[in-house]
Amino acid sequence: DAGITQSPRHKVTETGTPVTLRCHQTENHRYMYWYRQDPGHGLRLIHYSYGVKDTDKGEVSDGYSVSRSKTEDFLLTLESATSSQTSVYFCAISSRGVYNGTDTQYFGPGTRLTVL
Amino acid sequence: GNSVTQMEGPVTLSEEAFLTINCTYTATGYPSLFWYVQYPGEGLQLLLKATKADDKGSNKGFEATYRKETTSFHLEKGSVQVSDSAVYFCALRWNNAGNMLTFGGGTRLMVKP
Numbered sequence: 001d002a003g004i005t006q007s008p009r010h011k012v013t014e015t016g017t018p019v020t021l022r023c024h025q026t027e028n029h030r031y032m033y034w035y036r037q038d039p040g041h042g043l044r045l046i047h048y049s050y051g052v053k054d055t056d057k058g059e060v061s062d063g064y065s066v067s068r069s070k071t072e073d074f075l076l077t078l079e080s081a082t083s084s085q086t087s088v089y090f091c092a093i094s095s096r097g098v099y100n101g102t103d104t105q106y107f108g109p110g111t112r113l114t115v116l
Numbered sequence: 117g118n119s120v121t122q123m124e125g126p127v128t129l130s131e132e133a134f135l136t137i138n139c140t141y142t143a144t145g146y147p148s149l150f151w152y153v154q155y156p157g158e159g160l161q162l163l164l165k166a167t168k169a170d171d172k173g174s175n176k177g178f179e180a181t182y183r184k185e186t187t188s189f190h191l192e193k194g195s196v197q198v199s200d201s202a203v204y205f206c207a208l209r210w211n212n213a214g215n216m217l218t219f220g221g222g223t224r225l226m227v228k229p
Contacts, residue, residue, distance in 0.1 A: 042219035107159035
């Protein structure tokens with residue numbers, strides 16, 4: 001299994017509070033991704049990173065920010081959590097972009113976030 | 117834009133039955149196609165993939181063929197087991213920077229003994 005951990009694994013918070021989720025990898029992969037999983041929607045990309053300090057928005061980035069100060073860590077922050085952000089959040093990594101050839105995304109175990 | 121459509125579940129089968137989960141896609145260019153599987157309480161795992169038209173991906177008895185003419189990538193298995201019970205996601209990768217995936221909504225498979 002790819003070395004990906006997510007913390008916390010479960011969190012319950014209240015509307016309006018800030019929340020930070022952490023993704024940590026031991027594979028030294030360049031690309032990292034944050035997805036949210038909701039019933040009927042599959043996984044939707046929130047933000048991704050293609051290197052240290054290099055990030056970009058995905059399909060559902062509103063209300064989220066990210067940071068990547070080290071290769072191994074990719075943080076997802078909800079500045080002011082809302083009930084619509086209740087979801088399961090997955091981090092993924094891959095070693096190459098499409099221009100370097102095809103590659104696989106490996107997923108972490110997920111974080112279940114409930115916003116009351 | 118890019119999109120992936122899967123048959124809605126749940127799909128309930130008896131052990132040793134034949135499985136088909138339909139997946140069709142809309143994309144510009146020639147995307148790579150994937151099937152991921154998610155077992156209860158876990159993250160997604162790559163099941164199989166195909167990178168060009170007419171390629172067949174296969175793994176653990178599952179297979180899917182990249183059909184450009186019908187823009188489809190249906191997942192099949194000849195004889196399912198209880199341990200195959202999971203949620204299956206079809207996905208496509210954009211052929212541009214970032215190695216990004218677009219997922220279908222997922223299909224839950226339940227296999228009964």
